[in-house]
Amino acid sequence: MTAKENIAAHQKDTLTSLGINIIEDFIGARSSSRPNERLEEVRQRALRFRERFLAAPPVDYFQSVDIVSAPYPTKYAYLNAVKSLMPFIFLGNRAFIIQFQTSQGKKTLLFGPADVEGNTKTPFFKLLTDKLGRVGDMTKEKLLPFYSSVEAELQKAGISPESIDYISYDHLHTQELRKWMGSSTTPGYFPNAKLLVMRQEWESAQGLLVTQKKWYCPDGTRDIPAERVILLDNSVMLGDGVALVQTPGHTEGNHSLVVHVNDQIYVSSENGMSVDSYAPLQSNIPGVKKYAQTFNMEIILNGNTLENSIDQYISMVMEKTIAGPNPDHPGFFNVISSSEQAHTWHTRTIQPAFRFGQMKIGRYQS
Helix, strand or coil: CCHHHHHHHHHHHHHHHHHCCEEECCCCCCCCCCHHHHHHHHHHHHHHHHHHHHCCCCCCEEEEEEEEECCCCCHHCCCCCCCCCEEEEEEEEEHHHHEEEEEEEEEEEECCCCCCCHHCCHHHHHHHHHHHHHHCCHHHHCCCCCCHHHHHHHHCCCCCCCCCCCCEECCCCCCHHHHHCCCCCCCCCCCCCCCEEHHHHHHHHHHHCCCHCCCCCCCCCCCCCHEEEEECCEEEEECCCEEEECCCCCCCCCCCCCCCECCCCEEECCCCCHHHCCCCHHHHCCCHHHHHHHHCCCCCCCCCCCCCCCHHHHHHHHHHHHHECCCCCCEEEEEEEEEEEEECHHHHCCCCCEEEEEECEEECCC
């Protein structure tokens, strides 16, 4: 057994002891040197995975909560597609609370919890908020509204910090993790939680290029105890009805949340900014439908970093294939952007078809 194989076997044993299983459906799906072949291979595997996932038990509890809104450049949100003079759209950042069954008992995942104050140290948003500070607190509050906080939403749901078993993010842009995970000198808010992150994403955050640094919170991962972090090398099934699936592109180590609830599958990441990103031919956002028709685009990228736009395109097709159609909006898909374009008066001329908003399905059991 090679050193690499030994590490892989050890990780598999570690995950199995936690009730987590490696998903093998997509291993090798992107091995072809031809992008179009990679796309079709991933699409076919995603269809088969969707069928298998729907046939298995769902999660017990699923809730999404809005945390904060922030401006985001339109040119990034719908890469090259929008025809508008509006320089910014507004994103509503959300967190997901999921409770599910595993071979090791009941577990709770908190996906995408934002440390709002800590995240403002991210260079891109720090520069933006510094500029907004000049226009007065009242205007700033209208442009950067706080909906709630992670702590408040968990308290309202009757969930204690000690009850959170796992924390994960689709990628680590803007994230200050030490408030939640702690450091060598300071305990974290979630004393029992393990951070689930793709190894590539974690390693990237430790050695960023200048082109990446403006999107990562400085020192956001520094000094987090190693025993609090579980590095993943593959897509994984966390338990009944919930998976983390590798979707590289937006960042090298990007992954997506996949949840089965109420006979539906919901997929979440920040690869796209709204439902229109995954169904551009149905979009009424100025320019998006025409752009998709002209270039035969199935999706529209969120393009602030473009670490690998080919992989991101394939990943977004994979996401919408796994999610499947939205039953209430024909032509659209059950992909819930983790930072979804918000409906605001500032951007009423470039609104998406609809927004998922906050959701609550099932009953949380303490």
